[in-house]
Amino acid sequence: MAKDFPSRAENYSQWYNDLVIKADLAENSAVRGCMVIKPYGYAIWERIQAILDKKFKDTGHSNAYFPIFIPKSFFSKEANHVEGFAKECAVVTHYRLKNSPDGKGIVVDEDARLEEELIVRPTSETIIWATYRNWIKSYRDLPILINQWANVVRWEMRTRLFLRTTEFLWQEGHTAHATREEAVQEAETMLNVYADFAENWMAIPVIKGTKSPAERFAGAIETYAIEALMQDGKALQAGTSHFLGQNFAKAFDVKYLNRENQLDYVWATSWGVSTRLMGALIMSHSDDHGLVLPPKLAPIQVAIVPVFKNEEQLAQISATVLPIKNALEARGITVKYDDRDTHKPGWKFSEYEFKGVPVRLTIGPRDIEQGTVEVARRDTLEKEVLQITDIENKIVHLLDHIQKNLYDRALSFRENNTFRVDTWDEFKQVLDDKGGFISAHWDGTAETEEKIKEETKATIRVIPLDNPLEAGKCIYSGKPSDQRVIFARAY
Secondary structure (H helix, E strand, C coil): CCCCCCCCCCCCCHHHHHHHHHCCCCEEEECCCCECCCCCCCHHHHHHHHHHHHHHCCCCEEECCCEEEEEEEHCCHHHHHHHHHHHEEEEEEECEEECCCCCCCCEECHHHHEEEEECCCCHHHHHHHHHHHHHHHHHHCCEEEEEEEECCCCCCCCCCCCEECEEEEEEEEEEEEEEEHHHHHHHHHHHHHHHHHHHCCCCCCEEEEEEHHCCCCCCCEEEEEEEECCCCCCCCEEEEEEECCCCHHHHHCCCECCCCCCEEECCEEEEECCCHHHHHHHHHCCEEEECCCCCCCCCHHHHEEEECCCHHHHHHHHHHHHHHHHHHHHCCCCCCECCCCCCHHHHHHHHHHHHHEEEEEEEEEHHHHHHHEEEEEEECEEEEEEEHHHHHHHHHHHHHHHHHHHHHHHHHHHHHHHEEHHHHHHHHHHHHCCCCEEEEEEECCCCHHHHHHHHCCCCEEEECCCCCCCCCEEECCCCCCCCCCEECEEC
8 A cells, every 4th residue: 555655755745645545534525625534534533523522521511503604794793703714705695506598507596696695604603602692691591611513614725635625524612601710711621621632642742822913713812722743844733722702792792691680791712623633643643654543543443464375264263363352342442353355464464554553463373373463563563473362461551552652752753843042043044944843032023923924934833821931032023022932834
C-alpha cells in the first residue's frame, strides 16, 4: 500500500493527501470542496464522538438538534457575528425545481422564490438563541447546557480533506447562564475538556490560551483555544470555547427574571470541535510508512494474522487464536482476526501497517508448536516473539505504552520546535528556517498583529493561560510589552 507514497520530507502536503486517500479515511466527492468520509475514517470519528459525548454528559450537558436552515434576518441581529460569517454562507433562495421548457433536464422554478432566504448553517448561535428566547423566563430555567452533533457549511475556495472542507461534521455546545462568572467558568471548563481529550486520548500535547481580539470568534467577548503543533512546523487550532457575554441575549432579547425579581439578559457560551481533529491526528503521529493511530482511538487495536497453507493449519491456528481474541475483547480491546484466504500474509502486514493498527500479531504452524507469537508494534515498527501464555497481559500493557510513547514523542517534538525570540530579524529567520511555535513579545495592538501577518503569514495562535508577566519589547514595533504570545504559521 505504501508503493509510490511520498515521504514527508519530499512533499508534506502530498504525503498528507495521499495518506488520507490510501488509508481509506476519506475521498473527494462529486461536490467540489466536500468529502466522503469512508468507513475506516468514520470509525475513528465515531470513537472521537463517543468519548467526547460522554465527557459532555459527565459535565451536565444534554444533546439536542436544531435546524440546518437559518432565516437570513437572524444573522442581521448580531453585527460582529454576521460580519464574521457573511463571506462563507451558502444561501437557499428557492424551494422547487421544474422541468426545463426545452425538455433538457431541470431548472429552478422562478415562481418558487422564498419570501426570506435561508442560510445553510455555518454555526448555530442565531437559531439557537432565537429558540432560547422561548425557553428562558426566570432564573429557575437556568442554566441551559445543550450540545448538538451536526454538519455545517462554510463556503471554502481552497479545501483539503478533513482540514478545511465546505461541509464538515462537528459538535457545538451552546449554554445559557444567570451570571457572567458562571458563563466564564463554563467556557474554561469546556476548554479543559478539550485539552484533556487531545492529550489523553489523541496523544497530542496542546497549549491552552486565549485568542487575540483579531482572532476571536465573531461575536465573542473572549475565545479560548487549544493549539497543537504538526510535524511540518505549522500550528493547528484543535478546539475553541467562547465566552459570548450578553451579546446574543441582547440581539435576540433573551431576558430572565432574576432572584431579585428584576429582568436581566442571559450570559452565554459556545464551544466546538470538528472533523479537523482527524487532520490533527494524522499529522501529529503518522510517518512515511502510513497512518499511526493512538490505541485509544484506533478502530482496530490489535490485528491477528494467521500464516497457513491449508484449511487444516488454519483450523489449528484458529483453535489457539480465538481464545486469545476473546480474552482481549473481554478487556475492552478491539481485535480483528484476519483469516481471509484471498490475500497473502505479506499484503495484510502492509495493510495494517499503513492503516496504523497499533499492534499486529502473527502466528503460524511453527508458532503453535513452540507456543509463541510474533508481536509487531506500529509506533516503532519493532517486533518481538512472546510466549502465547503471556500474550494477554503483555498486549494490555503494550497498548498503554504505545499511547504514552506517542504523546511523549509529540511533546518532545513540540519542545524541540518552540523558540523564544527577541528581535524581528530573529523572528523571520526562525519562521522561515525552522517553523514551529515562536514565543515573542507583542505590543498588544491590532495594527502590529496585522503587519506581522501581512509580512510573514504568521498569526498569534494563543496567549497562553499560564503566561508569566515579563517585561520586554515588541519584536515588530519595539513598544513595551508585558508578556509573550505564541506565533506560528497555521492551517
